[in-house]
Structure formats: structure tokens, C-alpha cells
Amino acid sequence: MASKRPAPETLQPRDIQQERAACSFDVDAMSCILPGSRTERDNARWLLSLLKDDPDHTFDKEDRVFQSRNERFLKGQQVSLRYFEIRNRHGLEKKDADMLRLFTDEYLPIQVAESMAQPTLMRQASTEQWAEWGPMVRSGRWLGCYMQTELAHGSNLSALRTTATFDHNSDEWIINTPEPSAGKVWIGGSGLTATYGVVMANLIISEKSYGMHPFLVHLRSLEDHTLLPGRRIIEMGCKLGAPAMDNGYTCFDSVRIPRSHLLQRFQTVSRDGVYEKRNAAAQVMTRGTMTLVRVGLCEIAAHHLARAATIAIRYAVVRRQGTSSTQPDQLEPKILDYASVQTRVLTALASAYAITFVSQHLRRLYTRMIAEIESEGNSALLPIVHGYSSVLKAVCTNESLAGIERCRRSMGGHGFSQAAGFDFERNQPNAGLIYEGENSMLLAGPSANFLVKQLNESRKRNGKVQYPELAYLELVASPSGSADAVSKRSQAVGVDQIDQPASLLGLLGFRAALLVERLAQHRSSTAGADGVSKHIDTNLAVRASTAHGAYLIGYAFSQLVQQLKSDSAASTKERYGVAVQDSHVAAVDALLRFHLIQNCILSPDMLSDFLELQLLSPVQLDRLRRTSATLLSGPIRRDALGLVESFDLDDWYLCSPLGSSDGRAYERMIEWMKREPLNHSGERGARDENGVVKGYHDGIGRLIRGEAVQFTERAKL
Amino acid sequence: MASKRPAPETLQPRDIQQERAACSFDVDAMSCILPGSRTERDNARWLLSLLKDDPDHTFDKEDRVFQSRNERFLKGQQVSLRYFEIRNRHGLEKKDADMLRLFTDEYLPIQVAESMAQPTLMRQASTEQWAEWGPMVRSGRWLGCYMQTELAHGSNLSALRTTATFDHNSDEWIINTPEPSAGKVWIGGSGLTATYGVVMANLIISEKSYGMHPFLVHLRSLEDHTLLPGRRIIEMGCKLGAPAMDNGYTCFDSVRIPRSHLLQRFQTVSRDGVYEKRNAAAQVMTRGTMTLVRVGLCEIAAHHLARAATIAIRYAVVRRQGTSSTQPDQLEPKILDYASVQTRVLTALASAYAITFVSQHLRRLYTRMIAEIESEGNSALLPIVHGYSSVLKAVCTNESLAGIERCRRSMGGHGFSQAAGFDFERNQPNAGLIYEGENSMLLAGPSANFLVKQLNESRKRNGKVQYPELAYLELVASPSGSADAVSKRSQAVGVDQIDQPASLLGLLGFRAALLVERLAQHRSSTAGADGVSKHIDTNLAVRASTAHGAYLIGYAFSQLVQQLKSDSAASTKERYGVAVQDSHVAAVDALLRFHLIQNCILSPDMLSDFLELQLLSPVQLDRLRRTSATLLSGPIRRDALGLVESFDLDDWYLCSPLGSSDGRAYERMIEWMKREPLNHSGERGARDENGVVKGYHDGIGRLIRGEAVQFTERAKL
Ligand SMILES: Cc1cc2nc3c(=O)[nH]c(=O)nc-3n(C[C@H](O)[C@H](O)[C@H](O)COP(=O)(O)OP(=O)(O)OC[C@H]3O[C@@H](n4cnc5c(N)ncnc54)[C@H](O)[C@@H]3O)c2cc1C
Numbered sequence A, B: 001m002a003s004k005r006p007a008p009e010t011l012q013p014r015d016i017q018q019e020r021a022a023c024s025f026d027v028d029a030m031s032c033i034l035p036g037s038r039t040e041r042d043n044a045r046w047l048l049s050l051l052k053d054d055p056d057h058t059f060d061k062e063d064r065v066f067q068s069r070n071e072r073f074l075k076g077q078q079v080s081l082r083y084f085e086i087r088n089r090h091g092l093e094k095k096d097a098d099m100l101r102l103f104t105d106e107y108l109p110i111q112v113a114e115s116m117a118q119p120t121l122m123r124q125a126s127t128e129q130w131a132e133w134g135p136m137v138r139s140g141r142w143l144g145c146y147m148q149t150e151l152a153h154g155s156n157l158s159a160l161r162t163t164a165t166f167d168h169n170s171d172e173w174i175i176n177t178p179e180p181s182a183g184k185v186w187i188g189g190s191g192l193t194a195t196y197g198v199v200m201a202n203l204i205i206s207e208k209s210y211g212m213h214p215f216l217v218h219l220r221s222l223e224d225h226t227l228l229p230g231r232r233i234i235e236m237g238c239k240l241g242a243p244a245m246d247n248g249y250t251c252f253d254s255v256r257i258p259r260s261h262l263l264q265r266f267q268t269v270s271r272d273g274v275y276e277k278r279n280a281a282a283q284v285m286t287r288g289t290m291t292l293v294r295v296g297l298c299e300i301a302a303h304h305l306a307r308a309a310t311i312a313i314r315y316a317v318v319r320r321q322g323t324s325s326t327q328p329d330q331l332e333p334k335i336l337d338y339a340s341v342q343t344r345v346l347t348a349l350a351s352a353y354a355i356t357f358v359s360q361h362l363r364r365l366y367t368r369m370i371a372e373i374e375s376e377g378n379s380a381l382l383p384i385v386h387g388y389s390s391v392l393k394a395v396c397t398n399e400s401l402a403g404i405e406r407c408r409r410s411m412g413g414h415g416f417s418q419a420a421g422f423d424f425e426r427n428q429p430n431a432g433l434i435y436e437g438e439n440s441m442l443l444a445g446p447s448a449n450f451l452v453k454q455l456n457e458s459r460k461r462n463g464k465v466q467y468p469e470l471a472y473l474e475l476v477a478s479p480s481g482s483a484d485a486v487s488k489r490s491q492a493v494g495v496d497q498i499d500q501p502a503s504l505l506g507l508l509g510f511r512a513a514l515l516v517e518r519l520a521q522h523r524s525s526t527a528g529a530d531g532v533s534k535h536i537d538t539n540l541a542v543r544a545s546t547a548h549g550a551y552l553i554g555y556a557f558s559q560l561v562q563q564l565k566s567d568s569a570a571s572t573k574e575r576y577g578v579a580v581q582d583s584h585v586a587a588v589d590a591l592l593r594f595h596l597i598q599n600c601i602l603s604p605d606m607l608s609d610f611l612e613l614q615l616l617s618p619v620q621l622d623r624l625r626r627t628s629a630t631l632l633s634g635p636i637r638r639d640a641l642g643l644v645e646s647f648d649l650d651d652w653y654l655c656s657p658l659g660s661s662d663g664r665a666y667e668r669m670i671e672w673m674k675r676e677p678l679n680h681s682g683e684r685g686a687r688d689e690n691g692v693v694k695g696y697h698d699g700i701g702r703l704i705r706g707e708a709v710q711f712t713e714r715a716k717l
């Protein structure tokens, strides 16, 4: 007998509907809570609609994964143009334009023009320069790129070797690439698209070096787009991802530019070559701008993780797999009902919420900082926000990529097909680990240094800490603090209390405090810098930074839940533009607890810290494991689909046959397969008119017809 | 002044030579020790030369990463044909043919013909069937594929829905796909290439189902390669990797095949439809064959990890980055001198050695098992070797991919360029996690079940364990064993002893023993199977399996070092065909200790187990950290280049401009960039005759000329 079970494709639409019906809260309201308000949610929808409803279907992307790099790149040019048209027509401000670009879901050649070149020009050009250049840059007519990295130098900026030498005679800068390895490389948009570059070069006047400075260099003719003399630019070749982006490799052969093309907000060079600094106070803001870029990277990390979780969870509720030995005729279980699938994907879901909230927290801090600087000239928050952003950039992008990969793999074999819709993973989620501070370096360096500095400073203030996100440092900063005391205090938390948000956040603080303390101690005690000492330093630094990152994320998430819980119905309604119900609070609260327990404590790479620092007793640990499993297999499992669908990611955007909202994963995958060029004849296809693979006759056909070499028994050696 | 430092490209060839000179041992001899003997090493070289020296350059692959999927696929057809010609001409046996395919470095359409279809036919066809089919299959004239997975069913084999119904009238099987989701999918080679399929289908006679059985089904005409009637096959669309492989999607519309096309070694069906089992004893060997496939996957995992480590370490000794604030004019350090780079790449190096040795160990066990079965009919080893192979398949492929990714990322931005030579990562290293037992399922299921069974059986034998790789179970199997005693014993190891291989291996055994014990206890105690209990089970199962895997690997590695240490010069000479020197033993010993400490204990996801199980005191832990750092920054750092170059991977094979043996990373990357099609005009290129991006005039050109929409200030909302 053939199987008695119904055909799998007939179950899928029903399965997903049942899951949707089982959700404990109203998804529409949650989709407003997540981005912060109904206005935000609707604004995102509006922005997406600008792309989705494009009359020429410029932004449709079903065929992308089937395209060669050339095809995808050339399509990217059209997408770039249309992006500018839409952004210009609607006069989109930076935040909206950034989101619009994100929604194009392609790393576009004009990405760096918008994210780096334009901001750098805006803040580093003098008022006069910006008055002249601004309109051209803003409208996209001067397409910029940001030329900093060289083939031989990336993170070590001070060692860049491109020079800008002042020529007294002609009143010009001579931009020069001294040797091929000093060519600018990785420069987004420079390979075939940009017309201008902001070039970072070593400013030299009369043999004296003044260090790195930004210069505006014209690259391509505005008439016919050909390269101007002395600029040698090629595209730098294919990458892991980002096929539509033309990262270029550029050498300058003593290219002359006017003296006035040094960006002059912070320094000027006079006709007779006198270098003068100015506006030094405002220069701190360049760090502020870097912070803003990092805030954006955290938001993007949350977005892509949410996307991966949406796909994986949708698939996991329509994929049934596994036969019970006792009840072989029963429906197979949904894979989301397996413990290991739950652990893998629901941790990603919780992370997506957590990173969303910490990004909002960081953006609010950033906004407050700017307001304080602008209104009171008070830049005290700057190093703090900068410090937070350096750890969060690394922690959020790391966790996002890891979570995306867990989601993809949870889908088994089908996760290896592009029908899963994970092509995006090779673009931003991977590349984001590298730029704006390579993650390993950030964690071992700046973000750890920041923490040690904060600890030392608070010690000077008798252990007082000003910022709530660093308050845990008081545990070790005050003269009375000791590791022993912290450990005792931690293990004294009652089993009934240990799995509550406040205790959990406390635990994260204990861990961070002790690790920062250890690091500070190591740094103050070691005289030498031998290999062993360096390893101990790096190990502690990365752990301290990671612990701080986990704390920050947990802090922001807790704050949000706290606020939802304590606010009156009226005030939440006012804040979010929707009626927040108890069911929403309960769902987010469960997710918070789960996140704190599972992602921040039980995850094996975190747990070792808690155990080593003796912050958890065996009974406490056992309780956490049970609570985590209870949440996971209970409310979070039940609400999983609603929780991801609250991210409000549209089918058109997801472009994932296996993760589509109607659950028809199998039917949609079959439809999708048919687009594959290998199935077609003609120029782009791989088959002849008979549907046989091209070249068959003189290729594999020879083997099959017996015309190729026959098997010879080998003389045994 | 421009920089006083020499141009970076001038340092690279010198740097790599100096590193080579600093190595403490003779690399040629190590390259024989690694594969097991000079004969093995030379055989691998010979096999590679068959590809490298191909007169038509069929196997050259510099252009691969620049090709569209179509181009790469069609090239793969040629490569497949030539592979068969070489294999046939030299009469290569399986092991050599497998290596030859590995060296083609492409997932070929004929891969599954060789790795699955042919072995299945060989072992499941009757003697008569094989006598008829064998010569055609072996020579490649009948290109097979292995058709098991369906769109809706992968790991749950018992639920496959394709049917093979016996037609009494015509004496035929009717192979049928009941609904689209029962179409065979993922079938390697079926999309455009294979002529035959081994189809797994539910055998039905007179309405009675006999479960899954293999049938030989003819798919494509041997005359003109067109599909035979009733076979609907399309290529299943692009994937994360494996572009040259045509994984197909196939539906059978009541296709009729002769009764004799049921593979009949283990059962026959008579003319009147009587089903009869036979050769049941020999059927156990089907598990043996699966084991062999898994041995192969472990070997491949080692190979690719070695490859990644070779590239990353070569690059890390020629990439200089970072300026000392006190001595700004000094040469920048090589990135391999940073603690975090050392930790990331040298752990991968140690893993590559470890996985190499455990694969050899497993293969020897496999060979012994076959010998015992063939000579004495004794299959006692079968479940053991099968059990080991299920955990090792998962642990080795997981660790290999993680290590490859660490290596790639250690290269910073340049690791994101295909010039790094990591394109291979998306093929086998990723796909290998999924087939032959999806890794998550293996760890939580079969491999954990195996361990619990072994523990229970040894309890029946008064705690005695027969196999040395499981001897640690005696700690908890014997009536006197207790977790407490194990923990005491572990913490009692003296600080001077703790970092020695024997103690370290002991520690791994303690961990594995206690986790298997906990799992067994959990399984015997829980009545219900609620969510919490399932989570606890999965968590313990995965940890126990992982711990056992780490132990097995450590055991095999230790055995090898032990043998090198204890053998006389003469006997090592005889074994390896080279004079093994003290320097080799010292180098491998250092790597072993480092592997055991860093990869198996200190790695954060491992450490939490040791701490939770109270197997490490703070002083012991501190000692391990220091020893690891000492090894890492000392002998292993010094020998790193020699250690990877002992894997004997040729430049032609690596195809990595950034990881080339002459160290000229920058010059080679520049040469490589020029191949990028975006830099060329003509049909495959992206530029017009003037070198301007195609479509510029009507595309981005409109924006630049000001013909596109201009920026409009948006009415503030
Ligand atoms: C997709 C993409 C787009 C980009 N776009 C642009 C662009 O538009 N414009 C532009 O100018 N650049 C761009 N970049 C370049 C990017 O900014 C650099 O790649 C980045 O700064 C990292 O530098 P690197 O690649 O030189 O890495 P390296 O500095 O060479 O790092 C290599 C390795 O060494 C380690 N390391 C290096 N220094 C230290 C140290 N002091 N201490 C410890 N470890 C160290 C790192 O952790 C890393 O593992 C882009 C890069 C990518 C991948």
C-alpha cells in the first residue's frame, strides 16, 4: 500500500494558518511596537511600496540568484538610477533614504556615495566648499566614493602611503600612488560608477608630512564617463558576495587637483603653503559620525536576522519530518517541534528582538548626544556613545551572522538551495563584520580599552559610575568591591528569583564587572609584553567586551519591557499608536527572559564565563536550563510565527519560495526551479533544442557511446 | 615626507622565505609523515600531476570564480569526461579515483555516480545483475545517480512516497511519483547528465507494502541523451555552492521497468509476485559501506581545513599591519604575530592535523573490520566503527567548516575577495554538513544512542569496556564509579602534569564519561517526554556526542605521537619511508598538546563542560591557559608555515593569489583582478569600447547629466 498520509503539499497552507491562529497576541499591534510606533511601521511600508510598486519592476529580484555577476551588476546600475529618482522625487532624508537602499536588498554601487562619501564631504568640507559642491553631491550628479583603504593597508590608517604633495608653483596638490600596493582598493562604487572620490592621503608640504587628510578628486568625465588622465581604475574582482557592487582598485599617477580640493573645515593650506588647523572643537564630531554609521550597522544586523528567522520559522512550521515508531500513520511532526530546531531558530528570533531594541536604545543615545552638543556644546556623552557603538557594532553583527547561519542550516538540505532565500547572507551580513572596525580588532582593542578606562575613571570618583549601562562597574570600582563578594552575592540569588529579568541582568552585570576588573588588573600588573601576556590580554579583552555587549543588549531589552509593563494603556497607546495588550507584554517578557537565559548565559561560549567566575551554583544552573526549556517549548514555540511576522517583512521583499507567507513551500519551490537557466535553451541556457545539455555530443556523449577510454585494470604497484 | 618604510610588495618574498627558514623541522619528511608514508605522499602528487599536466588544461581553474553558473556547469561536463578518461586509462581503484575527483576541486555531475550509485549497485545487485551491469557502470558508460531524497522527505526515509508497484500482467515495476512533493530532488547528476538512476521506492505487491527498495531505472537515451518517456527531470536551481553539479528534480509518471531491475542481492520477487529475502547476513555490510562514505567525509574535512590554514597562514606572514606608537618607523608586525590572529588560525592548523590523524585511525579500523568479516565472518566491530563514524562525520565536518571560516575571516577585508581562494568553502565544506546524516541529527540521535548503548552494555559486563576509544566509560560503568570521584580525581592532577598529553586526554575522557552517564541517567529516569525533558535530552546528547568526538580525535592524535616517540629510527624509517627526526616529533607533540588544550578544553564552548562538571580547578585552568599561550606564541607560531606546507598543497591546486607560495600576495592579486569580466568589453564583459560601463548613457549617465529627477525638499510630515 502506498502511504495513508495526505500529500505533504496539501497540509502546508493549513498548517501555517493554524500556527497563525494559535498566536497569543495581535500581530498588527506587535508590528508597531517593534519599530517603535505605528508611524514608523507605516513609514517602512510606504518606503517599501515605492520599490514594490515601481511601474517598470526595476526592483523585482526573483531572477537575481540566477544571474551572472555581469547581469546582476548591470541590473544594479538601473536599480541605482531609479533609487536616486525615488529618493529625489520624495526628498527623502538620510534615515529614509538609508532604509530605501536597505529595501533594494542589493549592495549598490551608489551605497558608499550615500553612506560615506556624502557624509564625509558634508562634515569635513568648509562652509564655502559645501555651498559649492553640496547641491551636486546631494542630487547624485556627483557620484562619490570613499577612498581610504589601500591594497597593503586597511586597519592601520596611519600607514597609508598615497601622498598629496603641495606644488607651490602651480598651487595644486599632486595625488600619487607610490607603488602598486598603495593603490586604493575595496572602494565601493569606484570600479565603474563613481565620478568623484574622497581620497585619504598623506598631506605633504615642503617635505613635511601632516598625516592623513581628505581630498576631493575628480575621477571620471561628467561628459562621457571616461577616466580622466592619470587615474587607473579597474574593478577588483569577484567577492564572496556583493556582486552588484563595483569595488575598485585605483592608482593615481601624479594627478593634479586644485589646492581648494583639500577638505577645509578643519584645516586650510594657504597659497604659500602654510598649514593651519581650525574648528578643532567641532572635529570631535567626526567620531560622532562614525558612531552613527555603527548605529546603522546594528539596525541592519537586526533586520537581516529577523529576516532569516522569518524564513526559517515559516519553513519549520510547514516542514513535517519524522515517523513515530509507535504511531507510524500519524502525521509527521513539524520540525519546529524538535528541541534542536527550537534551540537553533528561536534563539535567533530572540536575538533579532534584542538587537532591534538595543539599536533603538543606541540611536536614542546618539540623538541625545547630538542635542546636547548642539544646544549646550556639551560633548560629554560622545566617548560613551562611541564606546557603546564600538562594542555593539561587533557583537550585533557577529551574533546576527551566526544566527542567520543557524536559521539557514536548520532547514536541512533545502537551506542549501537558493530557494531558501538566503543569498543576502553573503552581502551585508558577512561584509559588515569587516568594515567600520574589523570585529576581532574592535573587541580586543577599542571596546575593551573603553571599559578599562571607564573603570579607572570611576575609581577616581570613588567608584561612582554616571551611566546606567555601566553601573555594574560599581561592583568592582568601589574600594570595597571584590570578586569574592560578587560571586557570593550572585550565588545567593534564590532559585525562584534567578530566572527573573532583574536577576538575570544582574548576573550579566556581575560577569562583565569581573571580566573588566580582571583585564584592568592584568594590564596594570604586567611589565613585559611577551607572547603569553599578550594572549592573556586578548583573551580577557574579548571576553570583557563580549560581556559588556551582552549586558548592553540585555539592558536595552529589559528597559523596553519594563516600560511596556509600567506604562498605562493610554501612554502606550500614545507612544506606539496602538493598543498594547497584556498579551503583547507577556510575549515580549517571555522572549526577554529566554534571551537573557539562553543567549546570554546558557549558550556554551557564555556559560564558561559564568562558571569560571563562580557566578552560578549547580541548582541555579539547573533552574535556568529548565526555565529556558519551558519557555522554549511553551510560549515561545507557540508564538514563534507571530513573533517573526511582527517584523512585517513582505513576501515580495523576502523573495523566499520556502519561506513564503502562504506556506506553500513545495509548490513554490517547484515553480522557482523552472527559472534556472540550466533548464533553458538559447543563449542564456545550457540546453540545445532537444533539451540535451549543450556540447553533449562531443563531451560526456563520447563516454556514454563508448568512444572514450575504457577502464584498464592497473598493474598493481 | 612620504613613508620611510620599504614598499610592502618588496618585503613579501623575503618575509615568506625567512619564515620558511625558521621552521624547526624538515618539511619534506613531515609531508610524508602526515599522509602516512612517502608512498602515499608521492601517490597524491602523481594523481595531482595527472590533472595539472593535462595537455588541454582541462583542469585549470583560474577563471572559475569569474564564470556564470552556466559557464561553470558546461566546463564541468568537460572536466567530468576527462576525469573518466584518466581514471579509466590508469585503472584507478576507488581510493585513488576518489582522490582524483577531490583534486578536480569541483563538485562534478559524475560525483554521485562514483560515490553512491556505483557502490550501491555493486553491493545490492545480485551477482548476475552485477555481471551484466558492472562493466557498463564501471567504465562510466552507464552514468548513474542515487535517487533517494524527495522534495518533502529527506532524513525520514521511511516516509518516502515514490512507489514501485508490481504489475503481474506485464511482469514489470511501475515507478510512480504520487504528487509533486514526492519528486526526487537534490539528486546529484540527474539534472542534465546521468543516464541511469538507482531509485529508492516503496515496493508494493498486491497492495502490500514492503518498504524502501532500490531499483535501477533508465532515465535518458543512450543514443541521443533525450529523456525517456514518463521521466520529467529539471535541474533544481542554484544553490549556495556546487554550481557545476546538476542536482535534479524528477517525477516519474508510471514508468515501467522490468521486474529484473529491482536490485536483487538481498531480496527477489518471483514472476508470480512472491517476495523473498535472502543473504540477510551480508546485509549488515550496507552499514559498513555508509561507514566508508563517512570515513571519506572526515578525510575531505581534514583536507579542506588544511587548505584554508595554508592560505591563511601564508597570508598572515606576508601581511604586515599596525604601527607601534613608540617606534613608528619600524616595520609593521606580521599579522600572525597578533594574539587574536594566532588563536584563530593556529587552532585551525592544529585541527587539520588532528582530523587528518583521526581519519586515518578510522580508516584503519574500517579496514580491520572488513578483514575480520571477510576472514572470520566476525562483524563485531561493525557497530563500533559505525558508531565512531557517525560522531566523527558530524564533529569533523562541523569543526572543519568553522575552522575554514575562522581562517578566511582572519584575512580581514581581503578574505572577502575571491582572490583569497576560498570559493571551495561553499561546496563540500558546507554541503558535507547535510548529507550522510545531517549533523545536528547525528549528534542528538545516533551517535548519542550509540554511547548510551555502549555504557549500558559495559555495565552488563561489570563495567568492562572492550575498545580503547571507549575505555573512559569504565569510569562510570563500574559499580564503584561516581561523578564525584571523577571530579576529585581530575582536580587532583598536579599542575605540572595537567598540561601533558596523557593528563589532557584523561580530562577529555572524564568529561565524555560524565556526560554519557548523565544522558543515560536522564533517559532511564524520565517517564514523560514533555518539552523540558526533550530539551534536556537533546542538550545532553549533543554534549555527550561532542565530548566523545573530541576524545576520539585526541585519542588518535595521541596514539600517533606516542608511536612516533617510541618507535626506533629504523622502524619509523620503514613505516614512513623517511628519516623521522626529533624535530618532527617535537613539532607534532607541541601541536598535540596545543590541540588538546586549546581546541578541546579552553575553546569556550568546550570549557563550560569542564567547569560545570568540576573537572578543572582554577590553578589548573590558569596553567592550561599559560601553556596554550606559550605553545601558541612559541613553537607553533615559529613552525606555522612549515606545518601547513607539510600538507603539500600545490599552488596550482590552491589557486589562491593571496596564499601563493612565493608570498607575492599583492602583485598576484593585482594580476588576478584583471581577469574580472567587469573589466572587459565584448559579450562577456561589462564595458563598451571606451571602457565605460555598458548602458551608461541611458542609465546612471542620466543622473549625472542632470536629466533624472532632481532632489525635492519634502514637505515635512
Ligand atoms: C565589502 C567591503 C567594502 C569596503 N568598502 C570600502 C570603501 O568603500 N572604502 C574604503 O576605503 N574601504 C572599504 N573597505 C575596506 C575595509 O575598510 C577594510 O577591509 C577594513 O578596514 C579592514 O582592514 P583590512 O582589510 O586591511 O584588514 P587588516 O587590517 O589587514 O586585518 C587583517 C587581520 O589582521 C588582524 N589585525 C590587523 N591589525 C591588527 C592589530 N593592530 N591588532 C590585532 N589584530 C590585527 C585583523 O583582526 C584581521 O584578522 C571595504 C571592505 C569590504 C570587505
Ligand SMILES: Cc1cc2nc3c(=O)[nH]c(=O)nc-3n(C[C@H](O)[C@H](O)[C@H](O)COP(=O)(O)OP(=O)(O)OC[C@H]3O[C@@H](n4cnc5c(N)ncnc54)[C@H](O)[C@@H]3O)c2cc1C
Residues within 6 Å of the ligand: A319, A321, A322, A335, A338, A340, A341, A409, A410, A411, A412, A413, A414, A416, B112, B146, B147, B148, B149, B152, B153, B154, B155, B156, B185, B186, B187, B188, B242, B247, B431, B434, B435, B436, B437, B438, B440, B441
Ligand atoms: C549538496 C547536496 C547534495 C545531495 N545529493 C543527494 C543525492 O545525490 N541523492 C539523494 O538522494 N539526496 C541527496 N541530498 C539530500 C540529502 O541527503 C538530504 O538533504 C539530507 O538527507 C537531509 O534531509 P533533509 O534535507 O530532508 O532535511 P530534513 O530532514 O527536512 O531536516 C530539516 C531540519 O529538521 C531537523 N530534523 C529533521 N528530522 C528530525 C528528527 N527526527 N529529530 C530532530 N531533528 C530533525 C534537522 O536537524 C534539520 O534541521 C543532497 C543534499 C545536498 C545538500
